[in-house]
Amino acid sequence: MTFSQRFEEIRTGFERPFWIANITEIFERLAYYGAFASLALYLQEQLNFSTEQTGTLTGIFGGMVWFLAIFGGAAADRLGFRRALSIAYLVLGGSYFLIGSIGASWLAPVRNAVPIGLFVGFVLMLPALGVALVKPCVVGTTARASKENVRSIGYSIYYTMVNIGGALGPLFASWAHRHLGVQNVYRVVALGVLAMFFVVLLFFQEPHKAGDAPPPSIAMVTRNFCVVLGNYRLVLPVLLVALLLRIVLWARPEWSVPWWIWLSLLAVILAGISRFMWFLVIFTGYWIVFWQQYISL
Structure with missing residues (x-):
């Protein structure tokens, strides 16, 4: 098979939902790694947590993301990928904005009503609800929206998108921290993932495949x-x-x-x-x- 023939297979082997899902994955990973890379500095510099408390809270943030992913696949199957992705990016946009606004004056009544550690810990759990839905949706879309002869390349493209977002996230966070302030890292990534909410609503169509098993x-x-x-x-x-x-x-x-x-x-x-x-x-x-x-x- 010549290069041009293989290229044509790749060009025609993926449906539009595949490309939409993987493009949004770049922004989701950029937001996640940018947010996580800035979290310890944010907790210590802006919210005045001790080193031990910072370690515990960052552990909650990362731990809940990977724990809820266990159940995210089943939830995404039952909701449908389009609905699940829309919910995920809407939740992520709101969650990251809320993290960046923890020290804001409009949240002062909440901070004064509950212990600050419990409040921050609860807020840091919220992004996990969105992240846990994104990955199974994108992986599932890759399986359903690609032909058999290019499916392996489809997964390679997916992991490439993940790595691009993961590499750009800390770099973006460093730039935003220096020029905008560490709290605005979360507000900017909130805008990015919220934009993906509208991208999914406008351009993503539910991929279907004959013979799909009922969701668990x-x-x-x-x-x-x-x-x-x-x-x-x-x-x-x-x-x-x-x-x-x-x-x-x-x-x-x-x-x-x-x-x-x-x-x-x-x-x-x-x-x-x-x-x-x-x-x-x-x-x-x-x-x-x-x-x-x-x-x-």
Whole structure:
């Protein structure tokens, strides 16, 4: 096959929803990585959180994004990709704007009514609702809106879009921080993802494919997650105990939990998870090191 023939296959092998979804993915990733790269500085410089509190809040932001993604695929299947993408970008636009406005005067009554740590933690969870819907929608659109002979290239294009957005995000955040102020990083990315909301409404059409299986229910996704997790009857209660301890320490910073309790909880969790989860735990180490440059520097 000649280059021109292959190029023609690629040109005609993808439907319009494929290109729309992947173009919006660039802006979603740019917004996410730009927001995350600026978060530690924002929490410390503008909101005066301590280093320990900043680490906890950035962990909430990133952790909720990846946890809710477990259920995002099932939700996107049931809503439909067009509706799910529209909701996702609308939620992301509002969430990023709210993060950038935490210190604004119009939110002062809310800040005074509840502990600032709980308020900020809640606000940082909101973007996860949008991010968890975007990825399954774009991946699913890539599968449905591409012909069999170019589908592998379609996934390559998708990951290229992700990498472009991921590379540009911190660069944009650095420029916006210097010229506009760190709080305006979030307002600008909010405008970017809100624009993608209108792009989806105007140009994205629901991709359909003959023979599609009925979407799984949330209950089925939860059962599958428990199977993948391993001994969930052991792991989930221990995770709940660890979470409750962390919440107590957040509310009562003068209290402390002995190190051996944390070590014991970790040992029980590692003993109960499956081999696949072990792989994820090991791979997570890379991302912990990667994000330290933005959290601690």
